[in-house]
Amino acid sequence: MNKTDALIIGAGPTGLFTAHQLKLIGLNCEVIDNLDKIGGQCIELYPDKPIYDIPAIPECTGEELTKNLINQLKPFDIKFHLNERVDEVKKEGDNWIVKTSYDKIFSTPNVIIAGGVGSFEPRKFSVKECEKFENKSIFYSIRDKKIFEKKIVTIFGGGDSALDWAVELSNNSNVNLVHRRDDFRGAQATVDRVHELVKNGKINLYTKFQISSIKGEDHLESVEIKSEDKELKTLKTDYLLGFFGLIMQLGPIANWGLNIDKKTIEVDTEKFQTNHKGIYAVGDICTYPGKLKLILSGFHEGALAARACFKLARPNEKYRFEFTTSSKTLKDRLGVKSD
Numbered sequence: 001m002n003k004t005d006a007l008i009i010g011a012g013p014t015g016l017f018t019a020h021q022l023k024l025i026g027l028n029c030e031v032i033d034n035l036d037k038i039g040g041q042c043i044e045l046y047p048d049k050p051i052y053d054i055p056a057i058p059e060c061t062g063e064e065l066t067k068n069l070i071n072q073l074k075p076f077d078i079k080f081h082l083n084e085r086v087d088e089v090k091k092e093g094d095n096w097i098v099k100t101s102y103d104k105i106f107s108t109p110n111v112i113i114a115g116g117v118g119s120f121e122p123r124k125f126s127v128k129e130c131e132k133f134e135n136k137s138i139f140y141s142i143r144d145k146k147i148f149e150k151k152i153v154t155i156f157g158g159g160d161s162a163l164d165w166a167v168e169l170s171n172n173s174n175v176n177l178v179h180r181r182d183d184f185r186g187a188q189a190t191v192d193r194v195h196e197l198v199k200n201g202k203i204n205l206y207t208k209f210q211i212s213s214i215k216g217e218d219h220l221e222s223v224e225i226k227s228e229d230k231e232l233k234t235l236k237t238d239y240l241l242g243f244f245g246l247i248m249q250l251g252p253i254a255n256w257g258l259n260i261d262k263k264t265i266e267v268d269t270e271k272f273q274t275n276h277k278g279i280y281a282v283g284d285i286c287t288y289p290g291k292l293k294l295i296l297s298g299f300h301e302g303a304l305a306a307r308a309c310f311k312l313a314r315p316n317e318k319y320r321f322e323f324t325t326s327s328k329t330l331k332d333r334l335g336v337k338s339d
Helices: 013-024 040-044 062-073 128-133 160-169 188-199 251-255 295-313 328-334
Strands: 006-009 029-033 079-082 086-092 095-100 105-108 111-113 119-122 152-156 174-179 203-207 209-216 220-227 232-236 239-242 246-249 264-266 279-281
Touching: 006 013, 006 105, 006 295, 013 029, 013 040, 013 062, 013 295, 040 062, 086 251, 111 295, 128 209, 152 160, 152 232, 160 174, 160 188, 174 209, 188 203, 203 232, 209 232, 220 239, 279 295
Parallel strands: 006 029, 006 111, 029 079, 111 279, 152 174, 152 239, 174 203
Antiparallel strands: 086 095, 095 105, 119 246, 209 220, 220 232
16 A cells, blocks of 8 residues: 555646645655546647746747656655546545555545546547457557567557558558548648558558447457448458547536536645545646636645645644745755755
8 A cells, every 4th residue: 555645646737737736745655647648638738739838938848847847746746646537535544545447545634636627538449349459459549569570560540640550650660540521620731741651652641531340359450441332341450549539527526525517626825625525626627716727726726725734734833935046955955055
């Protein structure tokens, strides 16, 4: 069982800054996220989209903001549990027992929900038979591209992820790219590169086609695709990759007995605590009178929630507020000599 002063659910900007605030006051914390990368919706939905509401930063992208927040955490030792979902939360004495989809168990007095508008889960293939091959030969994200080397890979989708991976994997794999339309939603430079690779025989392109069925017993053998005109084609393949975007949903959080209003969690504005002692909600997932869905607001909420965690994590110690310019914890981490 993992014991920690606080457990953060969500590795988006608000979750990252909340982790920084917890470590700044001397509390341990770990972070869980359903995605396979740090950054939340900033990195998954708009990595290149300009953000204008970060103080002292006139403009930055979601990717740049994420990188800066990760750099801010470098002085601290924070453990991330990615590609995991929190399934169960129950009270046991003064602590919350948290169980994940990978059967990891955490014991903590403080749980901070920083899950944006909920957990992100990939849209999946509609063909039910695909389920038995998931995480074996059918994937909705890529963690190790080496497994596709010298294999036949069939990619479905027309956005940046599908196009980027089609280009990347074409270097060492036989790539089929299938999209239900003729036009693509990705960056024009990538679209042009895909058409160039199609022309050079590096990518086999099938537009106005969608998945119809798959074949295979112990391993995937082929996929059947159907056109708008009902034309059927069978493509031999070793792997299927689906990039259809993400579904945003509250997930198991909906069953934790929290005060939920239109898929957001009601909190107070002193601690950003929910109706359960020791469970907090910050960022877009929380609601209160006057709530603004800004990253700036999430940072403020995370800072106050972190201070509230101190009382439950260190009941026999008195919290003393320190400015960062005089924080011994931060100076020790940065290797700065105290005056």
